[in-house]
Amino acid sequence: xxxxxxxxxxxxxxxxxxxxxxxxxxxxxxxxxxxxxxxxxxxxxxxxxxxxxxxxxxxxxxxxxxxxxxxxxxxxxxxxxxxxxxxxxxxxxxxxxxxxxxxxxxxxxxxxxxxxxxxxxxxxxxxxxxxxxxxxxxxxxxxxxxxxxxxxxxxxxxxxxxxxxxxxxxxxxxxxxxxxxxxxxxxxxxxxxxxxxxxxxxxxxxxxxxxxxxxxxxxxxxxxxxxxxxxxxxxxxxxxxxxxxxxxxxxxxxxxxxxxxxxxxxxxxxxxxxxxxxxxxxxxxxxxxxxxxxxxxxxxxxxxxxx
Amino acid sequence: xxxxxxxxxxxxxxxxxxxxxxxxxxxxxxxxxxxxxxxxxxxxxxxxxxxxxxxxxxxxxxxxxxxxxxxxxxxxxxxxxxxxxxxxxxxxxxxxxxxxxxxxxxxxxxxxxxxxxxxxxxxxxxxxxxxxxxxxxxxxxxxxxxxxxxxxxxxxxxxxxxxxxxxxxxxxxxxxxxxxxxxxxxxxxxxxxxxxxxxxxxxxxxxxxxxxxxxxxxxxxxxxxxxxxxxxxxxxxxxxxxxxxxxxxxxxxxxxxxxxxxxxxxxxxxxxxxxxxxxxxxxxxxxxxxxxxxxxxxxxx
Numbered sequence: 016x017x018x019x020x021x022x023x024x025x026x027x028x029x030x031x032x033x034x035x036x037x038x039x040x041x042x043x044x045x046x047x048x049x050x051x052x053x054x055x056x057x058x059x060x061x062x063x064x065x066x067x068x069x070x071x072x073x074x075x076x077x078x079x080x081x082x083x084x085x086x087x088x089x090x091x092x093x094x095x096x097x098x099x100x101x102x103x104x105x106x107x108x109x110x111x112x113x114x115x116x117x118x119x120x121x122x123x124x125x126x127x128x129x130x131x132x133x134x135x136x137x138x139x140x141x142x143x144x145x146x147x148x149x150x151x152x153x154x155x156x157x158x159x160x161x162x163x164x165x166x167x168x169x170x171x172x173x174x175x176x177x178x179x180x181x182x183x184x185x186x187x188x189x190x191x192x193x194x195x196x197x198x199x200x201x202x203x204x205x206x207x208x209x210x211x212x213x214x215x216x217x218x219x220x221x222x223x224x225x226x227x228x229x230x231x232x233x234x235x236x237x238x239x240x241x242x243x244x245x246x247x248x249x250x251x252x253x254x255x256x257x258x259x260x261x262x263x264x265x266x267x268x269x270x271x272x273x274x275x276x277x278x279x280x281x282x283x284x285x286x287x288x289x290x291x292x293x294x295x296x297x298x299x300x301x302x303x304x305x306x307x308x309x310x311x312x313x314x315x316x317x318x319x320x321x322x
Numbered sequence: 323x324x325x326x327x328x329x330x331x332x333x334x335x336x337x338x339x340x341x342x343x344x345x346x347x348x349x350x351x352x353x354x355x356x357x358x359x360x361x362x363x364x365x366x367x368x369x370x371x372x373x374x375x376x377x378x379x380x381x382x383x384x385x386x387x388x389x390x391x392x393x394x395x396x397x398x399x400x401x402x403x404x405x406x407x408x409x410x411x412x413x414x415x416x417x418x419x420x421x422x423x424x425x426x427x428x429x430x431x432x433x434x435x436x437x438x439x440x441x442x443x444x445x446x447x448x449x450x451x452x453x454x455x456x457x458x459x460x461x462x463x464x465x466x467x468x469x470x471x472x473x474x475x476x477x478x479x480x481x482x483x484x485x486x487x488x489x490x491x492x493x494x495x496x497x498x499x500x501x502x503x504x505x506x507x508x509x510x511x512x513x514x515x516x517x518x519x520x521x522x523x524x525x526x527x528x529x530x531x532x533x534x535x536x537x538x539x540x541x542x543x544x545x546x547x548x549x550x551x552x553x554x555x556x557x558x559x560x561x562x563x564x565x566x567x568x569x570x571x572x573x574x575x576x577x578x579x580x581x582x583x584x585x586x587x588x589x590x591x592x593x594x595x596x597x598x599x600x601x602x603x604x605x606x607x608x609x610x611x612x613x614x615x616x617x618x619x620x621x622x623x
Binding site: 064070117118121123124125127128129131132133135136139140142143254258261262265266269294295297298300301302303304305307308309312313314 | 351355357412413416417420421422423424425426427428430431432433434435436437438439441442551555558559562566593594596597600601603604607608611
């Protein structure tokens, strides 16, 4: 019974999201924009962590690679910011492949700690102005506004449609991916790696492929971030960002896209709404995370089995 | 040579601190297979509690330096141990049968909670330890002038480690801890109360971490509510370096990491100091994933 209402509920939410900027003020639209960016990042992390079960707590590193690629190409070579999307994805994806190649076979917790290490090394490299192109601790500023068919995207409302349009496309593509042979192989990997290997799934290939894909997506989100902020600096890509993304995926229910989107709203949106209680809100945030995990260890909407 | 020896001893002092924290990670990981992300924050609590007790009780004035610091150490150990036990009860015990990642998120939540509690109580700014606790004496060791505090920290951490090693290897309770780390089910069948072992691990580990926090306060003079992240991650690196779950490994790994980091900062680049530890971590995991002393090799099927 419940499933018959689900398409309607989702259509209703989509419609509400589509008209939201018309009756919200600029601040709230901006909050929705950051939720959108985190939702995108969380969806890309969900591929790696949720669908394939690879513990990645350094996702901010790939996000940073993308954002910096976009910013450098834009400010140095005057390439329009949205044209840098494929380059950002490529750079972040290749970087992820290079990093993951020697470590991807490691067992869960070791991979977790290595990805934390990679995230920190990338951040420190950015702070130290590696190759003299990242601008050190100040970062890069003066990134130009995105332009679509001569229309310059400037206001939060415009960015809203850019970001959430990207969310919609991402959700659709990842949904199709999940239904494909590739998606099934990932789930097999997550549930039982040995059995997957035994049934002829090339585990190393799939692990690397999903790592590269998730990272490339995060890299493209980095472009959107750079375009929205026009200034980027290393502190936007700290360990904390990776932790938040990790929490969103697990809280939402690893492997469930609707759950991940819902968790992005809760984890990013709620602290924004409680800005008045600035000092105590993170304390409550930590407490809520603990309580949520104790009450619902599988996350808000756990991934459903396929059989 | 002088410079080299100074860096070496400094590295040993920092390494001793890493080792003490790493022991808490490795013991918990050994028994529960859980990365206790809140452990770094318990270490920070040690530093802050030490500061508060030092300032409010004036122990060193009343009891003299040696006895005062000893009492202080014992009080910090006791208090942080209690915190650790509460943490285990509240954040980890309900999740023992749950998916591993839920426990990781719960640990991260606990870490955020502990950190922000400290910030609300003490404020976000650096806190400074009084600098008149002990005379800023230099000790002459074979012609090398070393700060007294550095020597004391190296000695104290080594002493604590030896004590812990004997406790784990020679006592009945220590044997129970080792047994639970190897196979919880079998340990239970042998009549070991695994719940009590876990509680014990969450008392001993945080107590050691708390002392390490106190040492950082005394050594560097200033502490911050977020410092648990960095120290925690480095100590965890040290634990992996030595072989996670392996108690002597955590000791060796901690000292080694401290020395590597001090040398790297002195002779390579100070700006990349924090990256060195992680680079070492990645290299060791590629070359020898079980760590230097780890013998329990990857999952057998």
